[in-house]
Amino acid sequence: MKIKILEKCYTGTQGNMHIGEEHDLDDRIANKLIARGYAEEAKEKKKKKSFINRAVKALETPEDE
Helix, strand or coil: CEEEECCCEEECCCEEECCCCEEECCHHHHHHHHHCCCEEECCCCCCCCCCCCCCCCCCCCHHHC
């Protein structure tokens, strides 16, 4: 589970974790940190859509002449 740290804390698998960092932890450990108020579940960031069309429609070669 991906979590965002709200308060400085330590886990045996990740070590020291500071405010604002995002970590991917085991679900059991992540749920304990959330229950104790040290972390919250991280929200997924939306990716910006690219509207650039890079498809090649026609390719001119010397053999076409």
